[in-house]
Amino acid sequence: MLPRVILHNQASLDGRLDWLQADLGLFYGIVSLFEEDATLTGCDTIFAAYGEQECVEDIEDKEREANDKLPLLVVTDSKGRLSNWQRLRREEYWRDVVALCSNSTPPAFLDHLSDIHVDAIVTGNGQVDLRRALWELNSRYGVEVVRVDSGGALNGALLRAGLVDEVSLLISPTVVGGLSPRSLFRAPDLETVDGLLHLELQRMEQLDGGVVWLHYYAVK
Ligand SMILES: NC(=O)c1ccc[n+]([C@@H]2O[C@H](COP(=O)([O-])OP(=O)(O)OC[C@H]3O[C@@H](n4cnc5c(N)ncnc54)[C@H](OP(=O)(O)O)[C@@H]3O)[C@@H](O)[C@H]2O)c1
Structure with missing residues (x-):
């Protein structure tokens, strides 16, 4: 669905x-x-909101209490440009973050996401196949309503x-x-x-x- x-x-x-x-x-x-x-956004909106200079991965990933009532933050990033996943994950607005990537996403970036335990949905040639990615969000996480926060x-x-x-x-x-x-x-x-x-x-x-x-x- x-x-x-x-x-x-x-x-x-x-x-x-x-x-x-x-x-x-x-x-x-x-x-x-x-x-x-889920809140769906793209990495340029994240850059606009946080500033590129701040998009540096933190060293430690501090635990915080999961709140299942919060939405997931889902970010398209087929080129592996974003590097502040752990910071996004700690924001109070979302329960966790998920990356949408494609077959052109650099493997080292996907490895990095895996190292920091950020889930990635990999679909599409070149850019993310948005239809398939939305379908996966429903099937993997039960997402029924997505609000898009993008330009x-x-x-x-x-x-x-x-x-x-x-x-x-x-x-x-x-x-x-x-x-x-x-x-x-x-x-x-x-x-x-x-x-x-x-x-x-x-x-x-x-x-x-x-x-x-x-x-x-x-x-x-
Ligand atoms: N006024 C408002 O309500 C509002 C709300 C949110 C944002 N904004 C502003 O909007 C601007 C950014 O908007 P934006 O849309 O350019 O950036 P964005 O929200 O970051 O969207 C770009 C993302 O969409 C992906 N994308 C683009 N075309 C695609 C396609 N055909 N198939 C799959 N994925 C595709 C890109 O993929 P790749 O990873 O492949 O490049 C990229 O990750 C910023 O200035 C922000 O401040 C305004």
Whole structure:
């Protein structure tokens, strides 16, 4: 079975993710409604959140009490770029971390994950086969709801793979403009109308600071 995939983002009115001053209280207040079993993100979002200089593996992996109520943190990293797995594992938000890798992931990186007891799902040629990886998350860990915490690249890949079930969007009252591809969904242009993701509006609310929350279900 595939888990339900919920994309939750904050963007400008023109759908850009840069120059935002997100209200984290609003953003994560809504997250709690989704009752996610796993948070799916990519290594560039981790770099953006933690800074590349801090992405250095700690020497000691301190034990902490497992809390089964917390979601898993699942990170795509087919090139073996991330090196702060133990730090992520110790964060209070997740019960553990899982890496999504592919057949092009350097074997030394997979060995390292194994040494530090980080589970890896290895699937796909080149980049991670996201459909298969989601299926494995359900079958190995019982994950039924995945919240995606990512930017345009991973959102776009999930969109084109037909894996998006819900879109939750906080629209900030700002317009950014620009030519660089910093949009909510970065993916190859469609060739036919068949690739459109049709949505059904579930909820629309005005929140603090002029932020509008739109929550859609995908019509499949
Ligand atoms: N405003 C918001 O709500 C919000 C939320 C989260 C993040 N962000 C921002 O978004 C930016 C990063 O977003 P991002 O999406 O570029 O980075 P990301 O979330 O790190 O996603 C990139 C990851 O997706 C994988 N990927 C990309 N295309 C794929 C495909 N076709 N198949 C399989 N895997 C694929 C990449 O794989 P490889 O490992 O193979 O490269 C990489 O690991 C940051 O600036 C972050 O701050 C904004």
